[in-house]
Amino acid sequence: MDPIDYFTEENSADVVIARIKNANDKRLAAVMEVFVRHLHAAVKEIEPTYDEWERAIWFLTATGQICDDKRQEWILLSDVLGVSMLVDAINTRRPEGATENTVLGPFHVEDVPHREMGSSISDDGKGEPLYASGRVVDVDGNPIKGAVIDTWQASHDGFYDNQQPDVQPEHNLRGIYKTGADGRYFYRSIKPCYYGIPKDGPVGKLLLGLNRGNTRPAHLHYIVSAPGFETVTTHIFVNDDPYLTKDAVFGVKQSLIGNFEHHDDVEKAAKLNISNPYWSVEYDFVLTASQQN
Structure with a gap:
């Protein structure tokens, strides 16, 4: 009998991994081997008590139990541990100068209205006026015609429209624009506010226990796409946040x-058809050619 058949503290990971060597899904087996090795190494380093491991199990249980079609606590856990950003970085490596990705976030919605270039996405008019503009270009600086800009943001007090269906109009602070031959985009909105991610669940309690904050800095969301180019999911953050x-x-x-x-x-506000005083931000999105090209 091979000694590896028997579980010991020293060979624990090897014994578990030996049981999956005949898996039909080789990628799954490879992923689980890495996961098991790191998990067992962590347990050996931490040496949790029975009570501590039970608390960990109940944390994972509570994380799943709070999830529904409107809330995904597992994604929130991935976010606050930096794993979402790491997976995103691995999958969106781009040349220097190209616009970087960041997390999509949980508040993007489909079927957003297409708006006329220059129009406002603020349907309730609440907040400090903002004029957002820039270009969509390739890595050589050439304008990209027909680029689609899907933008959304939080309100002046830090809430998205789908968080406040009885307060904000549907699709408030959301819109889709399409660039012309010059690659330019420009539209009116309001300056966004920072906001807190949910803290009433197990992930919130974890942050509290670690003495970590739950706040996201103010930002504008974008998904920028164009035929023949990689789609960019990103933010523009407010520099004074x-x-x-x-x-x-x-x-x-x-x-x-x-x-x-x-x-x-x-005078300038009148030319831009925006209330005075106002804020402005100009930012160019630089897209890279898709790998199929």
Whole structure:
């Protein structure tokens, strides 16, 4: 009888991995081998008591139990541990100068109205006016015609429309725009506010126990796509936000921090068809050619 058939503290991972060597799904087996080795190594390093391991089991149980069609606590856990950002970084490696990805977040919705370039996505008019503009270009700086810009954001007090269906109009602060031959985009909105991720569940209790905050810095969301180019899912962060280095989900990248400027200029505001005073941010999205090209 091979000694590896018998479980010991020393060979625990090897014994478990030996049981999956005949798996039909080789990728699954490879993933589980890495997972088992690291998990067993962590347990050996931590040496949890029975009570501590039971608490860990109940944490995982509670994380699953709070999930439903409107809330995904597992994604939230992945986010606050930095795993969502790591998986995103691995899958969106791009050349220097190209716009970087960051997390999609849980508040994107489908069937958003297409809006006329220059129009406002703020349907309730609440908040400090913002004029957002820029270009969609390739890595050589050439404008991309027909790029689709799907944008959404939180309100002036830190809530998305689908969080406040009785307060905000449906599709408030959401819109889809399409660039012309010059690759430019411009639209009106309001300056977004920082907000807290849910803290009433097991992930919130975990953050509390670690003395970590649950706040995301203010940002504008974007999905930018064009035929022949890789789709970019990203944010533009507000440069004066106090939580830039404390993002609960590690989504901030230095290249994604926009320069939000405050203006008090009645004449210029009138030309932009925006109330005065107002904020502006100009940011170019740089897309890379898709690998199929």
